[in-house]
Amino acid sequence: MKKRNIELDIKEMKTGFGLMKDIKLSVGGISEKTADQQLGPTPFPSSTDLREWDMKLLERYKPFYMPFCDLCCLCTFGKCDLSDGKRGACGLNMEAQQSRIVLIACCIGAATHTAHGRHLVEDLIKKFGRKSALDVGGTNVEILAPIIQLVTGIKPRHLGDIEDILDYVEGEITQLLSSTHTGQEGSNIDFESKVLHAGTMDHVALEIADIAQISTFGFPKSDPEAALVDTGLGVVDSSKPVIMVVGHNVPPAIGIMDYMTEKDLSGQLEVCGLCCTAHDITRYDPKAKIVGPISWQLRFIRSGIPDVIVVDEQCIRADAFEEAKKIKAPVIASSSKNCLGLKDRTKDPTDEIVADLIQGKALGVLILDPDKVGEVAVRTSLGIAPKRKKFKNLPELDELILEAKRCTKCSECRRSCPNDMLIPEAIDAAAGGDLSLLNDLYDVCVGCGRCEEACPNDLDVHSFIVKAAEQKIKNEKFKTRSGRGAIQDVEIRKVGGPIVLGEIPGVIAHVGCANYPKGGEEVAEMIEEFAKRRYIILTSGCAAMSAGMHKNEDGKTVYESFPGDFDAGCVLNVGSCVSNSHIAGAAIKIASIFAKRNLNANYEEIADYILNRVGAVGISWGAMSQKAASIASGFWRLGIPVIVGPHGSKYRRMLLGRKDRDSDWEVYDARTGERDYVGPSPEHLFYAAETKEEAMVMMAKLCMRPNDTSRGRAMKLNHYIDLHKRYYGRMPDDIHLYVRRLSDVPITMKDEIVRILDQKEWKEKNIPDPTILPRMIRKKER
Amino acid sequence: MSTTPWQTAEIPGPKRGLPLHRCETLISLLNNSKNPLLIIGHKAAEIDLGNRKFIDYLIDLARGRTITVVATAHTIKELTNRGFQNASSMPLMDIANRLRDTEWRGIDGKGAYDVVLFAGFPYYMAWLVFSGLKHMSSQLKTISLDGQYQPNASWSIQNVSPLELEKFFVNLLEKIGEM
Ligand code: SF4
Ligand code: SF4
Ligand code: SF4
Numbered sequence: 001m002k003k004r005n006i007e008l009d010i011k012e013m014k015t016g017f018g019l020m021k022d023i024k025l026s027v028g029g030i031s032e033k034t035a036d037q038q039l040g041p042t043p044f045p046s047s048t049d050l051r052e053w054d055m056k057l058l059e060r061y062k063p064f065y066m067p068f069c070d071l072c073c074l075c076t077f078g079k080c081d082l083s084d085g086k087r088g089a090c091g092l093n094m095e096a097q098q099s100r101i102v103l104i105a106c107c108i109g110a111a112t113h114t115a116h117g118r119h120l121v122e123d124l125i126k127k128f129g130r131k132s133a134l135d136v137g138g139t140n141v142e143i144l145a146p147i148i149q150l151v152t153g154i155k156p157r158h159l160g161d162i163e164d165i166l167d168y169v170e171g172e173i174t175q176l177l178s179s180t181h182t183g184q185e186g187s188n189i190d191f192e193s194k195v196l197h198a199g200t201m202d203h204v205a206l207e208i209a210d211i212a213q214i215s216t217f218g219f220p221k222s223d224p225e226a227a228l229v230d231t232g233l234g235v236v237d238s239s240k241p242v243i244m245v246v247g248h249n250v251p252p253a254i255g256i257m258d259y260m261t262e263k264d265l266s267g268q269l270e271v272c273g274l275c276c277t278a279h280d281i282t283r284y285d286p287k288a289k290i291v292g293p294i295s296w297q298l299r300f301i302r303s304g305i306p307d308v309i310v311v312d313e314q315c316i317r318a319d320a321f322e323e324a325k326k327i328k329a330p331v332i333a334s335s336s337k338n339c340l341g342l343k344d345r346t347k348d349p350t351d352e353i354v355a356d357l358i359q360g361k362a363l364g365v366l367i368l369d370p371d372k373v374g375e376v377a378v379r380t381s382l383g384i385a386p387k388r389k390k391f392k393n394l395p396e397l398d399e400l401i402l403e404a405k406r407c408t409k410c411s412e413c414r415r416s417c418p419n420d421m422l423i424p425e426a427i428d429a430a431a432g433g434d435l436s437l438l439n440d441l442y443d444v445c446v447g448c449g450r451c452e453e454a455c456p457n458d459l460d461v462h463s464f465i466v467k468a469a470e471q472k473i474k475n476e477k478f479k480t481r482s483g484r485g486a487i488q489d490v491e492i493r494k495v496g497g498p499i500v501l502g503e504i505p506g507v508i509a510h511v512g513c514a515n516y517p518k519g520g521e522e523v524a525e526m527i528e529e530f531a532k533r534r535y536i537i538l539t540s541g542c543a544a545m546s547a548g549m550h551k552n553e554d555g556k557t558v559y560e561s562f563p564g565d566f567d568a569g570c571v572l573n574v575g576s577c578v579s580n581s582h583i584a585g586a587a588i589k590i591a592s593i594f595a596k597r598n599l600n601a602n603y604e605e606i607a608d609y610i611l612n613r614v615g616a617v618g619i620s621w622g623a624m625s626q627k628a629a630s631i632a633s634g635f636w637r638l639g640i641p642v643i644v645g646p647h648g649s650k651y652r653r654m655l656l657g658r659k660d661r662d663s664d665w666e667v668y669d670a671r672t673g674e675r676d677y678v679g680p681s682p683e684h685l686f687y688a689a690e691t692k693e694e695a696m697v698m699m700a701k702l703c704m705r706p707n708d709t710s711r712g713r714a715m716k717l718n719h720y721i722d723l724h725k726r727y728y729g730r731m732p733d734d735i736h737l738y739v740r741r742l743s744d745v746p747i748t749m750k751d752e753i754v755r756i757l758d759q760k761e762w763k764e765k766n767i768p769d770p771t772i773l774p775r776m777i778r779k780k781e782r
Numbered sequence: 783m784s785t786t787p788w789q790t791a792e793i794p795g796p797k798r799g800l801p802l803h804r805c806e807t808l809i810s811l812l813n814n815s816k817n818p819l820l821i822i823g824h825k826a827a828e829i830d831l832g833n834r835k836f837i838d839y840l841i842d843l844a845r846g847r848t849i850t851v852v853a854t855a856h857t858i859k860e861l862t863n864r865g866f867q868n869a870s871s872m873p874l875m876d877i878a879n880r881l882r883d884t885e886w887r888g889i890d891g892k893g894a895y896d897v898v899l900f901a902g903f904p905y906y907m908a909w910l911v912f913s914g915l916k917h918m919s920s921q922l923k924t925i926s927l928d929g930q931y932q933p934n935a936s937w938s939i940q941n942v943s944p945l946e947l948e949k950f951f952v953n954l955l956e957k958i959g960e961m
Contacts, residue, residue: 070795690823
C-alpha cells in the first residue's frame, strides 16, 4: 500500500489556520478544496481527541455490565476468575474486561466494514479509475459524505479520495484493537470511550463503501421511488436455474447479472439473494429477488431450489458448503475473507472450472475475480440444473412422521434453541400426524440449526419445521422497496425544522440482523404503528427485509402502504448494512443543512446538536453481529439512542440513564450559560427491551429532546402516553419529568395530567437553548 | 430436576448459585429479609401452571408476604387486569441498573432491597441480569422462580416441569397461608 502523510497535514490544519477558504489542502494523496466553511477543531481525530465528549456521554449514560462469563481467558497468564471483585493476573477487573470485550466486538465490526470498503474501492478503482466521480444523488445531494466530512474535514469528490480516508480508518482501528492487549488500557471508561471511537470509524467505513458503490454501479440515487422488489421464498421461480447469492459484497453478484445481460440470458435464470448482497443486487437490477434475511439461509438451501450458491463475505453460515453438498449444488466462494477451504481457481480457464463443477469433479471453487465468478456461476447453473432436478434435503411427509416417532422427549433441542421453543411437544404431535405445532414454530424459528446439533437421536428438527410450513413458504410473496441510498438535501431542508422543533414526533430507524425473539413480523408491526403516527421510518439490512415480509390487513407490506420519502408518515429503505451511513448522515445533515452548523471536522458540536435536538432513535430488534455493535456505537457517539431486542442483552453492556437523578439531566442554556434541568431526554443510550410493547413505548419516549417546542413536546407526549396506556393500561409515572411548561401538556389530556403535576409538586421550567458543551455558550457567565 | 443451566450453553464459570429444592428454603430466605422485592416479567402471564397462569401464583405470593412488586415490560397491565394494584412498572434493564446501585433507596425511597425474586423472564435475558447483579452487586441475594435453573442467581429453582413448578407454588402458598 502507498504511504500517505496524513498525520503531518493534520497538525498543520489544527495549528495553522482558523478560517480555511479556498485553500488547497493536501492530505497525502487527497487534493481537495475545502468547503467555504471553517475547519472544525477535530480533523482526523485520534482515539483520544473526542475523549472529553465521550466522557460527558458516559457520565450520564453509565455502563451496566452483565458478564457472559466469570472468567477472562484472553492470555496464558489466565484463565482468571474475575468474580466477586477479583482482579486477574494482569490486574484487570471485571468492568474493564467487559468493556474490553465490547471494544473487541466493535473493532471486529468496524474492521469488517472497513475491509469490505477497501475491497470494494479497490475493485471499483480497477474498473472505473481513481478519478471516477462520486455522486449519490446529483444536485439533490450536495453533501454526499456527511460522516467523512464531519470526522475528517475532507469533502471527497472522487473514488481515489476515499481510498486515502480508508488509510486513516485502518490506522485507527489498529490503534484501538492494540489497546485490548494484556497490560494496555486498564480503565473501563476509557475502553468505553474507545468503543465510541470504533463506532465513529465504523460509520466512516460504512459511508465509504456505500457512496463508492452507489456512484459507480448506478444504484438508486436518493430515489424515494426506488423499485419494489419481489421478496420471499415463494417468489423464486424454481422451474428455472437458480443462482443464490449471499453475503455483503456485491461485485460477484453484479458479475452474474452483467454476464446474463451480455449473453442475453436475462429471464432464463433466477438470481436471488439473502442478507445484504440481496439488497445491493436489487439496487443494481430490480429483476433480482430477495429471498430473505440471514436466518433464511438454511431453509433456502435445504429446499433444493438453488442450483449454484455464490458466497461472498459476512454473515454467511460457516456450514454453507456442507449444506450445499447435501443438495448437490456447487459453491463458489468469492472473497478472501471466506475461502471455505476451497481450491483457488481464479487463474484457471473458465471452461475447465465450469466443466469441473457440472461434472461434480469439484464441489466448490474459490474465485477471487468478480467477473469470472459471474460467468462461472451462470454457465454452471445452466449446465447443472437439469442434472440436479432441484434435489432437496427435506424429508417427505411420511418420512417426517416416522422419524418423529424416534424422539425420546429429552428436551435437548429446546434447551439449545435460542427462543426456548416448545420443540419436543411439536415433534410429539408430528409423530401422531399433526404438523400444526411444527408449522407454528416456523414463524419464530431463527433458522440457527442448534436443535439438530443437540438432538442425540440425529433428528433433523429444523428441516421438520420447514417441511411442516411448506404451504406457508409457497405463499411467502412480498415486496420490499429497493434501497434508495442517501437522503436528499432538499428533504432535509423540508423536515429539518419540524424534527428539531419536535413537530415531526421522531425519526425511527429499524436496522440490523434477524435474531428476533418472536419472528420478524414484530418489526413490520412496529413500523406500521409508527408510520401511521407520522414518524419518519427508515430501514436497512435484514430488518428492512423482515419489514417487507409481512402484509397488513389490506394485504400490503409497509413499503406498499407508505411512501419512500424522508418525511412524516413515510417508510424508506436506505439499503444494506453499509447504507446505515445515510441514517447517521441524515441526522448530521439536519445540523448542517437546516441549522447551518459547521460540518467540517466539527464532531462534538454536531453530536451535541443531535443529542439535544434531533429526536432520532435506532432500533435493532434482531441485533446479532459484531457489526451491529459497531454500527450502534457510532450512533451512540452521535447522541442517538439505540434499542435492541431481548437477545441484544447479550451484548453484555447497556448504557443507561438514571431519570431519578436530577443532576444528570442538566444542560447549559447556550444563551445565558445558566444550567437548566431538561428531564431525562433521551433517557438511555443503549437499552435492551424485553418485549415489542416495551420497545414501542420506549421508542416514543426516547424521541423527546430538550429542544422540543411546546407544540412538539405535546405531540411527542401524546404518542408516548397513548402507547403507554394501550400497552401498560395506565399513565406513565414519569410524565412530570417531561412537562416543562403547561403548554407542553397534550390538550386532550390536560385535566388528567395537571392533576398528576399537582401531586408531584411540579414546577414550571425554563426551555433552554440546550448544549452540554461549555464552549457553545454565547454569553459567558461573569 | 437438574442444576445444569436450562439453556445448555449458558455456563457461567466458578461462581454458581444454590439450588432451591424446597419451598421452606424460600420462606426462610423471605423471613430473614428486611426488604424483599418481587420482579415479574412478561412471560409470567403466558405460562400455564395447571389451570392458572404463573402470574396468578406470583400475585398470591406477593399478597401472602406483602412483598413489593415491580412489573417489567407490559406486565403491569396483566397485574391490573387481575385486580392487583400495588405494583410499580419499570423496564428490566432499569430495575437491574437500580439494584446494582448500593445507594438506591428503593421504589418507595424507604431503603435498599436485600432479597430480590425474579419470575417470568426469557431465560437468557434473566441469565444476564443475574450475572450483572452477581458481579456488580454481590451484597444482594437474587432468587429465580422460573423453574429453569439460573446459575448466576444466588438461589434458583432447578429445571422442573410445569407440573412440578405448580406443586412448588401450591405448597409454598399453603405454607405461607398457615403462617
Ligand atoms: S488478560 Fe488478564 S485477566 Fe485475562 S487471562 Fe490474561 S491475565 Fe487474566
Ligand atoms: S433452528 Fe429454529 S427451532 Fe432450531 S434451535 Fe434454531 S431457532 Fe430453535
Ligand atoms: S433433542 Fe431430539 S430426541 Fe430430544 S426431544 Fe428434541 S427431537 Fe426429541
